[in-house]
Amino acid sequence: MKITIKDIAEISGVSTTTVSQILNNKGQRFSEETKRRVMKAVEENDYNPDYFAKNMINRESKTVGMIVPDVTDLFFSKVIEGVEAYLTKKDYMILLCNSNHSNEMEKNYIKQLLNRSVAGVILASPNAMELETSLKSSPYILIDRGINTRVEGNLLVKEYEGSYESVQYLIDAGHKKIGMLTNESGYYEMTDRYRAYVQCLKDNKLIYHGEYIEDGPVTIEGGYEAAKRLLERTDITALCCGNDQMAIGTYRAAYELGLKIPEDLSVIGFDDLEISSYLNPPLTTVAQPAFEIGYTAATYLFQSINSPEQKIPNRTFETEFIVRGSTTTVDKKK
Amino acid sequence: MKITIKDIAEISGVSTTTVSQILNNKGQRFSEETKRRVMKAVEENDYNPDYFAKNMINRESKTVGMIVPDVTDLFFSKVIEGVEAYLTKKDYMILLCNSNHSNEMEKNYIKQLLNRSVAGVILASPNAMELETSLKSSPYILIDRGINTRVEGNLLVKEYEGSYESVQYLIDAGHKKIGMLTNESGYYEMTDRYRAYVQCLKDNKLIYHGEYIEDGPVTIEGGYEAAKRLLERTDITALCCGNDQMAIGTYRAAYELGLKIPEDLSVIGFDDLEISSYLNPPLTTVAQPAFEIGYTAATYLFQSINSPEQKIPNRTFETEFIVRGSTTTVDKKK
DNA sequence: CTGAAAGCGCTTACAG
DNA sequence: CTGAAAGCGCTTACAG
Known part of the structure; x- marks a missing residue:
């Protein structure tokens, strides 16, 4: 006993x-x-x-619920690491939920978490939610790319600026036929990145071609499939991928189509995963601080749990454009 | 209220x-x-x-503790996914702990988890533990490559056979100078994989060269560093990497040293991560079923929680040798 | 067919 | 300086 x-x-x-x-x-x-x-x-x-x-x-469960779309996603696992790193110092533990990108699962998990009287929840989600009803009774932090509008606790990344910078870089390097891999299917509407792409073309007086855009899941395989369709259809010389994982898929697609990176195709990602600098060639990408985002989310949540009356700060993370070997200037190429 | x-x-x-x-x-x-x-x-x-x-x-917390060495490790995140997939169906939740490979952290986490009256724990660890004292009071499953000897609940992978097969493949392809990237530093002693390598050379009457072995952390960066040292020192024509992540690092090292894969160097990994088939060239590797391992661990743990009197089964998972583009026969090469 | 009462293992006014 | 007693929100023998 x-x-x-x-x-x-x-x-x-x-x-x-x-x-x-x-x-x-x-x-x-x-x-x-x-x-x-x-x-x-x-x-x-x-x-x-x-x-x-x-x-x-x-009523101090010292437990926080964390919901992510996919634990095996390299970006989110890094965010989790950040959350864990902070909370473990505070003797908190994390109930981890894998939503598989499903809004319905998210709602279920939220319900379950609240039943367990978690002290707070961190929700990484591509979905817009009726937060009022479901999460209201508990402190929470959203990692949602700003899809849900709130006055406080917004953790944002300068997606627009980061994306703009990468497109401008390609244009400065002489590229005129620049494609983009995006995701519009309800999830992860990379609206900001896409908007930046459109605006940057415009600012540089380049014509926007609808057929230079291709849509797919934000995974390696999704990137592979999308890039394949796009590269078979067009003769673009550069491609902005929705994220690094899609860029990895693009490498494979290019390889299969006999296109050399960067000679035949410049490729740019978004995230700067650990693996990206080890690719062959190393990936030019827009870095965002995944670990720090998680760490900050945990910090703010903890504050909010312990001082509910205080407002949760907003925070916008800078991106960093990192030039590596997957991009080059366009010269003899048309 | x-x-x-x-x-x-x-x-x-x-x-x-x-x-x-x-x-x-x-x-x-x-x-x-x-x-x-x-x-x-x-x-x-x-x-x-x-x-x-x-x-x-x-006393039905419907909560299971899960400790992994590194959440961002592609193998472990896949295991977590498997665990989560099963347990969520049973209305269980997971308290996730990131031990950072530290035995001390593991012990702390175990203590904390038991304090919270978890129904059971899944411990993925490279460390040998005094399990009797720390975990005894709760059902548990170890994912530990068989380091801790038990009579029941052993989840093993045919590491030896898998590794042997890959070395034999290289020898059959004409390779004589075969290196290995391993990890001996207390963690992840990939003893079985290494033993298979040694034995396979012997069975084929090839001489074992100590300088063909290099040691490093089981990460991308670790593989990169280790491969660099090894490739600068020797003129091996093939390299068995401790795992896929080390193989990814090896790609980079080879690239920097001007070695082409597979022409100058055949590379073999272990795990078959999702990313491995997208590498350039696609990685030849020994696949082990990470998701299934996690799923099975969760299944057994659940059974053990609900029928403590029953013995937990043992299970050995098969590996599968997958030949892709990173290996070739050695011909004109010396 | 239904409920009063005891008890799970703690914490916290309150009384001394 | 210390403890008896009430109470947190449930479940479960037990009595009727």
Whole structure:
């Protein structure tokens, strides 16, 4: 049988009140001698207050729910790492939920998490939600690319600026036929990245070609399929991929079609995954700080849990354009 | 204020006993009319029994702890996905812990998890542990490559056979100077893979060269560094990498040293990550079923939780040798 | 067919 | 300086 506070009280010859107070650092009033006796009994019996009994009173579950679209996604796993790194320092633990990009799953998970009285939730989601109804009763942070409008707790990335910079770079390098891999299917509408692409072409007086755009899932395979369709159809000399994973897929598509990167096709990603600098050739990409995003989300959530009256700050993360070997200037090429 | 069973009882004009019994499907004895009234009150008020109060009695936390060395590792994130996929069907949730390969962190996490009365734990670890003391009080499954000897619940992979097959393949292709990237530094001693390498050379009457072996962390960067050292030092024509991530690092090292894969160097990995078939060239590797391993671990753990008296089965997973573009026969080469 | 009462393992006013 | 007692929100023998 598990050892209880009663046992400790008996062993040290005091009341449960005394044990409880001492254990919760409210025991100033007790004599040193008593404290010592109690602590000794606690140590020796490896006593730990029952988590459930304690929580029934304190309501401090020290648990945070985290929902991500895909744990195996290299971007999100890095975000998780950031969240974990912060929360573990605070003795919090994470209930991890894999939503498989499904809005319905997300709702289920939120319900379950709230049932378990989590202290807060971090929701990484591509979906717009009726947050009022589902999450209202708990502190939360959204990692959602700004899809849901709020006044506080917005964690944003300069997607537009980052994307714009990459397109401008290609144009400056002489590219005129620039394609884009995007995702419009409800999820991950990379609207900002796409808008930046359109605007940048316009600012440079280049014509926008609808057929230079291709749509697909934001995965390696999705990128592969989309790039294949796009590259078979057009003679673009450069391609902005929705993210690094799609860029990896693009490498394969190009290879199969006999296109050399960067000689025949310049490729740019978005994210800067660890793997990206190891690709062959190393991927030129727009870096966003995944770990830091997670870490910040956790920090803000923690603050919000402990000072609910305080507003959660907004924060916009900078991107960094990193030129590596997958892009080149266009010269003899048409 | 949160709504309690008392409120529901009051609203439907019965006792809390009645509400509790009906909600827990022990309400056969109550009249249909009563049941209906209670259920209606429950629905209308969106009542959910308090998680902590309920658990204080039932001790069914429906929560499993999962500890992995690195959430961003592509192999482990796939294992997590498998675990999650099974447990979510059973209405269980996962407390995820990232141990950063540290044995000390693992122990801390185990303690914390047990404090929270998890129903069980899945520990993916490269470390040998004094399991008796730390985990004894809870059902658990180890994903540890068989480092800790147990009579039941061993989830093993045919590492030896898989590795042997890959080395034999290289030898059959004419390679004589075959290197290996391994990890001996306490973690992930890939002993089986290494042993298979040694034995296979021997069986084929090839001399074992100590300088053909290099050691490093099981990451992309680790593989890069190790491969660089090894390739600068020797003139091997083929390299067995400890895992796919190390193989990815090897690609970069080879590239920087001006070695073409597979013309100058055949490369073989271990894992078959999703990304591996998209590398340039696609990676020849020994596939192991990461998702299935996780899924099976969760299945066994669940069984063990619900039938503690039953023995947990052992299971050995097959590997599959997948030939892709990173290997070739050695011909004109010396 | 139904409910009063005890109990799970804690914490916290309150009294001394 | 210390402890008896009430209470958190449930479940479950037990009595009727």
